[in-house]
Amino acid sequence: MKFGTKAIHAGVEPDPSTGAIMTPVYQTSTYVQASPGAHKGYEYSRTQNPTRDALQKSLAALENGSHGLCFSSGLAAIDAVIKLLNPGDEVIAANDLYGGTYRLFTKVFAKYGIKFHFVSMEKAIDIEQHINKNTKLIWLETPTNPMMNIIDIKAAAQIARKHQVMLAVDNTFATPYLQNPLDMGADIVMHSVTKYLGGHSDVVMGALIVKDKKLNDDLAFLQNSSGATPGPQDCFLVLRGIKTLHLRMQRHSENGRKIAEYLKTHPKVDKLYWPGLENHPNHDIAKQQMRDFGGMISFTLKGDSQEEAFRIMERFKFFSLAESLGGVESLVNHPATMTHASIPKEERIKVGLLDSLIRLSVGVEDAEDLIADLESALD
Known part of the structure; x- marks a missing residue:
């Protein structure tokens, strides 16, 4: 089944009682049972x-997995993964x-005794030097x-298998349309469903997809026991x-391609980050594991002025200044003070997240209008 067909049909069946082609919203908290313990799969x-x-x-189905689990947010999904440890x-x-x-x-x-190492993974082989007998994920x-x-997901998966360590991949930016980490050896795929999967900036949700039944059962236990589940309307x-x-x-x-091509020659832009550029680090790997390169773009300004970044972001007409990403409308974000403000500045600077870094979530509007908006804001 091709992806477009799968997106429309996979996992969805007409309602057996009415034939409704759209899955109904089962707006109920509980289910009637004929006798104690004799329920038909639904109880609460x-x-x-x-x-x-x-x-x-x-x-x-979209991620070529066997089991999917939905949570009330992307962070709730990540929370469940770490609770396996x-x-x-x-x-x-x-x-x-x-x-x-x-x-x-x-x-x-961290305060519960789980230790985290934050390392560069530009060369997947470098991951191995940080693995020890306590590494589990x-x-x-x-x-x-x-x-x-x-x-490189495949390379990371080979290292994980060698050391019997789980590999989890946050696939939010790429979505299953652009890449499928389970096919490359990952054990868990995570999505902030809030973003591209929902796609209309009207839902907060997270998801985990796996192939292994035991892993699914362990995560489903946590999903139910911790209770961070989404409501039926959001689903x-x-x-x-x-x-x-x-x-x-x-x-x-x-x-995304048209915006990147415009920005790469703009006189005010210093560094441009988009995986589709031939000079982007690991571009060859991106070509191997992705079908296209998406609509997420970041760039820094010459002089690295936060004040200038603010001025630009306040001048947009079609790019709305807001948290989040992945909706049909274009958004602009200042990671240093918004989505990544919880990361200490010295850690941000190490990876190139400067004060002037601007992140774009390029929407599905007419590209010429978006370029004109950028030209006006950057003027």
Whole structure:
């Protein structure tokens, strides 16, 4: 089944009672049982809900997995993965990752005896030198947020298998339309469903997709026991959003290319980060593991002036200054003071996240209008 067909049909069946082509919103907290313990799979909506089940099946199919699990946010999904670990266990994570993930690791789980190492993964082989007998998980994003670094998933997976360590990949920026980490050897794929999968800036949700039943059962236990599950209305909205995922991602990628081509010769732009550029670090790996390069772009300004970055962002008309990304509308973000403010400045600077760094989530508007907006703001 091709991706576009899968996006529309996989995991979704007509409602058996009415024939409704869209999965109904099962807006219920509980389910009637004929006798104690004689339920037919549904007993309480924190544990299971038919609308959520349909979404979880759809997400599993999109990522070529066997099991999908939805959570009330992307961070709730990451939280469940780290709860698989025990005090004394260690995690190797990329040194360029979403600020909320960094905060969860360092401010929440570190105090429970889990140790995190933040390392460069530009050369996947460098991961191995940080593995020891306590290492239980490798956590990476690719492309990373916000520096768009590309990490070789296959190489990381080979290292993880060699040392019997789990590999989890945050696939939010790429989406299953552009790459499928499970096919490259990852054990867990994580998504902030809030972003491209929902696609319309109206849902907050996270998801995990796996192939291994035991791993799914362990994560499902945590999903139910910790209770960070999404409601059926949100699941319905994401099911609807997924039906156009392939169309949206194609347009995001097309627009991303046009914006990157414009910015790479702009006199005010110092460094430009987009995986589709031939001079982007690990561009060859991106070509191998991605089908296109998406609509996320970051750039710094000559002189690295935060004040100038603020002035530019306040002048946009079509790029809205806001947190988040991946919606149909274009957004602009200042990571140093917004999405990545929880990361100490000295750590940000090490990976190139300067005070003038501007991150664009290029939407699906007319590219010429977006370029004109950039030209006006940068003037």
